[in-house]
């Protein structure tokens with residue numbers, strides 16, 4: 001196997017610029033038609049007199065989040081922190097629109113310096129601290145390092161909690177549903193509080209403001225989704241059968257979800273409730289099923305039995321020109337964390353990521369139309385890893401990453417260490 005050496009890499013140290021004036025109308029043109037069509041309503045709380053600079057923390061569920069964010073802060077522009085894969089084929093555009101590059105789930109001090117430069121110059125930084133689309137419409141893990149960033153910046157913190165974005169286009173089935181949008185734009189920390197509040201109190205305010213459950217919201221608002229394939233792909237997230245407890249045996253189509261091992265079947269109602277076709281309904285609320293899987297993974301970790309290992313195909317993304325295939329290797333995830341090994345012609349690859357180094361993990365479903373993928377980053381490289389034999393295992397790997405961190409690193413709580 002030949003490892004291809006990339007000629008140039010993303011310049012992570014390049015300083016961010018304020019959104020160029022001539023690109024501002026473009027950001028509005030790309031955003032407003034959809035948010036108007038979806039009847040976006042924004043609930044403003046404590047932001048009537050607020051002017052930049054501030055730190056805008058936004059929930060993250062689908063691509064429409066960026067459009068809602070643009071509308072929510074209109075007419076002000078923001079510098080967005082964007083993962084490197086967002087820059088493929090459009091680095092010039094995103095750099096000049098104010099984008100700040102980030103490798104997911106790394107402890108990136110260069111990015112922190114870029115953010116501070118923007119707020120010191122009077123700008124807004126928009127950050128999506130969940131760092132990936134919500135898998136089941138509930139809040140993802142938030143790192144405790146957010147409080148430290150707020151302290152460093154010393155500017156007000158505003159949160160943008162969006163509703164509808166997940167239900168429109170969940171990451172396991174991107175087809176668009178007809179769902180209205182609402183968002184809560186709330187100032188939760190003032191500039192003086194950013195300098196004086198205890199870090200725990202700041203993190204607590206952020207977590208409280210980020211609390212969401214899109215299926216609960218759908219039921220409370222009585223939002224009916226009549227899309228015929230609304231459950232198609234749901235087995236990617238709900239991978240373990242709650243009846244026979246087998247994993248990787250779930251499948252889905254139309255509005256149905258079933259286990260290919262024991263044959264049990266569930267349907268998803270137009271209001272987002274699951275019901276067993278026959279027998280007991282273990283979980284009518286999809287996020288409850290997801291949390292059941294988390295407990296199962298946690299139990300395997302506590303028994304010392306958790307391990308997933310597979311032959312994988314490995315890509316890297318050195319620059320915005322696109323992915324480069326490195327070849328095949330082996331990925332192991334267990335109580336020691338991640339180990340990615342390969343033997344290429346020009347040398348071995350041996351990447352270790354300890355449980356303490358990652359409080360969560362980024363995964364993708366059917367990524368690049370090739371298959372499910374896990375991405376692991378160092379500060380200089382990002383590997384996109386496609387399991388070749390294990391079916392439907394990436395959600396479990398993501399849950400296990402979070403539970404390994406919580407179980408093995410209790411003293412550090414949710415704080416990621418490099």
Ligand SMILES: [Zn+2]
Nearest residue numbers: 241244259262
């Ligand atoms: Zn089953």
